[in-house]
Amino acid sequence: MTQQYGKTDDELATMPLTFRDGxxxxxxxxxxGAGRGIGKAIAFQFARLGAKLVLCGRDAERLAAxxxxxxxxxxxxxxxxxxxxxxxxxxxLFDVVAERFGVIxxxxxxxxxxxxxxxxxxxxxxxxxxxxTNLSGTWYMMQQTARRRIVNIVxxxxxxxxxxxxTAAARAGxxxxxxxxxxxxxxxxxxxxxxxxxxxxTEGMNVYSPEARDALPKTNLVRRFGDVRDVADxxxxxxxxxxxxxxxxxxxxxxxxxxxGDQWTIPRPDWFxxxx
Numbered sequence: 718m719t720q721q722y723g724k725t726d727d728e729l730a731t732m733p734l735t736f737r738d739g740x741x742x743x744x745x746x747x748x749x750g751a752g753r754g755i756g757k758a759i760a761f762q763f764a765r766l767g768a769k770l771v772l773c774g775r776d777a778e779r780l781a782a783x784x785x786x787x788x789x790x791x792x793x794x795x796x797x798x799x800x801x802x803x804x805x806x807x808x809x810l811f812d813v814v815a816e817r818f819g820v821i822x823x824x825x826x827x828x829x830x831x832x833x834x835x836x837x838x839x840x841x842x843x844x845x846x847x848x849x850t851n852l853s854g855t856w857y858m859m860q861q862t863a864r865r866r867i868v869n870i871v872x873x874x875x876x877x878x879x880x881x882x883x884t885a886a887a888r889a890g891x892x893x894x895x896x897x898x899x900x901x902x903x904x905x906x907x908x909x910x911x912x913x914x915x916x917x918x919t920e921g922m923n924v925y926s927p928e929a930r931d932a933l934p935k936t937n938l939v940r941r942f943g944d945v946r947d948v949a950d951x952x953x954x955x956x957x958x959x960x961x962x963x964x965x966x967x968x969x970x971x972x973x974x975x976x977x978g979d980q981w982t983i984p985r986p987d988w989f990x991x992x993x
Contacts, residue, residue, distance in 0.1 A: 750828030915971025938973030
C-alpha cells in the first residue's frame, strides 16, 4: 500500500485549535505558497482563528480551490497567482492587497521548493531557480511588507542538508537575513522570526525516493514525520500575542533531528559507510 502524505481539506478544517477562537479576528494574513502542504495548513489554521487571508502561489487552480474551502469556513479570502521570484509581480500582489484590505498584519513567507540531487551535478539554472525562489523571493516579499510580524519558513541547516545543498544555502541565507533585518527594523516595530520544520508529512515528500522516505523518520528522536499542524501552530504562536517578545529567532520543529541525525535525501556514497 502506497504511503499517503499530508492531510485532506476536511482534516485541515477540523485540526485541533491550540489557540483561542477569534485570536486573529480583524487581522490580515498573507501566506505564500498556500496552494498545498505546509502553506495550505497555515492558511487553514489562520482562517479558523478569524483572520482575513491573502493567498499567493504559482498554481492558480490550487489557490482557487483553497480559497473556496476557506470561504466555506467563513473566512474573507483573496487568492492571487504569481511567482515570488519576480519582484514586479510581488509589487502587483501588494497593490491587490492594498485595494482589498489596506495593509497586512502578518506575512508568512512559506513559498519555496527544491529537488534532490548531488550538489556536484547542479546546473547553474537549477541552482539559481532554487536560490531565486527561496532566498531572493522571500526578500522581495519582506521588503514590500515591512509590517508588524513576519514569519519566514526555513529549514534546519545547521548540520548540512546532503542532497539539497541549494535549499540549504538559500534557507541559511534567509535565517541570516531575518536576524539582520530584525535589528534594522526594530525601531519600526517590526518583528521577524523563522520557523524551521524538519521532515513534515506533506505531498512534498513525494519528490524523494521511497528509500529516502523510509529512512527519514529514523533521523529524529521522535522517529516519525511531523504533522503540518506542528508548523502551523508554531507560526501562529509567533504571529499572535504569545510572540510579542520574540524577534530575530528561529523556532525549530524537527523532532530533535538537529541534535540527533543526519538526513540524506539522495543515496549515500559508498565511502560514507566506511571508517574514515
